[in-house]
Amino acid sequence: MLRSINQRRILSNRYTFIGGTQGAWRVVRMSSFRGAGLRAVERIDIVTGDAPVPRADAWSLHGFTSNVRYGTRAEVTTLAARQPLLNRPEAGCAALIPIKKSAAWWGLPQDERRAIFEETSRHTAIGLEYLPAIARRLHHCRDIGEPFDFLTWFEFAPQHAAAFDELVARLRATPEWDFVEREVDIRLERVE
């Protein structure tokens, strides 16, 4: 019992994005939409599981996948039917968008965050319009002392890059984005 409780489980829900000189994704553009940016890097490496040892030449951002926080049964069912998997051969483009929301957002009760997220801003409804072209994995990181609250990873084929730009612009124009105080936008292409 002693051993089983002190021996941590494998963190199968943990992902680390390492910005440096290694990895399968080449950075083609990095910009700050709001707040401080991140140091420019050549590549991003994605590591699954427990946090790797920090490398001197790189930064790293950690996040974890988790349960649904806002979605209703109807929304989750519709999303599940339309959303593609990651790692599609044709999806040679990607984006990593780290976001930090304000203390005002996190101080809101659940019903008011939900109302801003969907009833007002149509976050899921807008996203659904771009499926199945754009694959997505959301990582949470506010609770583990990271500089951002979310890291969202997107993958799409080159011919959907303009649609992805439109999606991001539409979300940034919503009332939900009034609560975003830092956002970095990193665009990538898969290294052949």
Place this chain on the structure above:
Amino acid sequence: MLRSINQRRILSNRYTFIGGTQGAWRVVRMSSFRGAGLRAVERIDIVTGDAPVPRADAWSLHGFTSNVRYGTRAEVTTLAARQPLLNRPEAGCAALIPIKKSAAWWGLPQDERRAIFEETSRHTAIGLEYLPAIARRLHHCRDIGEPFDFLTWFEFAPQHAAAFDELVARLRATPEWDFVEREVDIRLERVE
């Protein structure tokens, strides 16, 4: 920028409960309500901030405080008006109740979890009946690879121990508890 991102923030929302021979709280009773128990210990020590180095003679459970997950504006306002702080001089009794919910619970969408939590099980409404006698701090731990999903810490005066037993029994009789697959109940008294 490199330094600022690799230098982790202080984890001010992190708490560790160390079961062993040290600490301000003496264990008076430990039982398993459902599933595997924990090794019997004499004391529990509560450490704030980054996870301490494991001690060979003890187990440790880690959790973090976070934003509201289910509460509405009305519920949060009512709770805030009635709930007492921890560390009241008269609150010589405490309970640590680690809980793990099932995969079925975590697979439910937000609206269905909310409905079971409050509209069906009246979790917050029942809890409010025991305020301001019982102080409480909820720690989350499912997302960080811990053996439990929640660690709830309660403090109350000796004359409210029977009321606390009643509160726990009422919650365990709700439909929400059908989703609890492991629960340990540790009762403690403050060491003079």
